[in-house]
Amino acid sequence: MREAKFELKDVTLKRPGRNAAGEITTAVILNRITTSFPRGEITAVLGPSGSGKSSLLRLLNRLEDPASGQIILDGDDLRDLDIFTLRRRVGMVWQLPTLFPGTVLENITYGPRLRGIAPAQARARAGELILMVGLATDLLERPADSLSIGQQQRVSLARTLANDPEVLLLDEPTSALDPTAAANILHLMVDLKSRLGLTLIFVTHILDQARQVADAILFIHHGEVVEAAPARGFFTAPRDPRSQLFLAGQLGG
Numbered sequence: 001m002r003e004a005k006f007e008l009k010d011v012t013l014k015r016p017g018r019n020a021a022g023e024i025t026t027a028v029i030l031n032r033i034t035t036s037f038p039r040g041e042i043t044a045v046l047g048p049s050g051s052g053k054s055s056l057l058r059l060l061n062r063l064e065d066p067a068s069g070q071i072i073l074d075g076d077d078l079r080d081l082d083i084f085t086l087r088r089r090v091g092m093v094w095q096l097p098t099l100f101p102g103t104v105l106e107n108i109t110y111g112p113r114l115r116g117i118a119p120a121q122a123r124a125r126a127g128e129l130i131l132m133v134g135l136a137t138d139l140l141e142r143p144a145d146s147l148s149i150g151q152q153q154r155v156s157l158a159r160t161l162a163n164d165p166e167v168l169l170l171d172e173p174t175s176a177l178d179p180t181a182a183a184n185i186l187h188l189m190v191d192l193k194s195r196l197g198l199t200l201i202f203v204t205h206i207l208d209q210a211r212q213v214a215d216a217i218l219f220i221h222h223g224e225v226v227e228a229a230p231a232r233g234f235f236t237a238p239r240d241p242r243s244q245l246f247l248a249g250q251l252g253g
């Protein structure tokens with residue numbers, strides 16, 4: 001049995017909404033999700049648009065909290081963890097690079113400086129991280145917005161890695177990138193798993209990307225888990241009829 005990094009037990013997420021008549025209602029975004037994410041593996045979260053993939057990620061570093069159920073990280077209920085520590089342990093990479101005006105170095109060292117790491121030490125670490133994400137150290141002095149989007153996305157990753165996370169949440173991290181830059185990010189994800197032992201949870205709507213990097217698949221539809229399976233089994237012999245339709249490109253949101 002593979003060890004779970006994250007466990008979700010009967011997790012339901014609701015949000016206020018309005019129905020067609022304009023009355024305030026409660027929408028169930030995720031419905032009684034019970035699943036786990038294996039430690040040290042890449043899990044791809046798949047499902048049609050609107051199925052709740054991004055919402056699920058938001059629960060894992062407490063950008064939102066569920067209405068009911070329990071989320072457990074390494075045996076601890078998320079609600080019992082200090083939120084800043086949690087967000088350091090569970091880093092997030094978004095669709096678009098999340099850099100602020102300033103140099104690449106300032107961006108990468110921001111988190112460590114806030115934690116009181118000495119500037120020289122933070123700088124040395126930034127030099128290691130920029131190489132780890134496949135960029136040259138002379139980019140450190142450049143304004144972040146002078147880099148290509150693909151480079152900026154790698155700097156965003158380096159910035160997240162500067163917090164020494166155990167888990168990376170990636171929400172369609174390649175969707176703004178050209179194919180080469182996208183391939184670089186995918187390679188980097190596999191590299192981070194093997195070199196640092198990170199657990200990666202990767203939302204994508206591109207099946208080929210999941211085929212390429214995922215060890216495990218979590219397939220959700222209308223806020224419910226349809227299938228959680230090792231990637232090979234999911235792609236070669238999906239068990240649920242909805243998985244079969246999805247793989248055939250025939251399942252709508």
Ligand SMILES: Nc1ncnc2c1ncn2[C@@H]1O[C@H](COP(=O)(O)OP(=O)(O)O)[C@@H](O)[C@H]1O
Pocket residue numbers: 015016017029047048049050051052053054055056
């Ligand atoms: N900010 C929001 N407020 C209320 N409902 C939202 C919000 N964002 C998304 N939703 C709804 O939540 C559901 C799941 O959305 P999301 O998690 O973004 O799906 P996915 O990432 O799979 O496309 C959808 O029905 C969507 O309309």
Ligand SMILES: [Mg+2]
Pocket residue numbers: 053054055
């Ligand atoms: Mg989404």
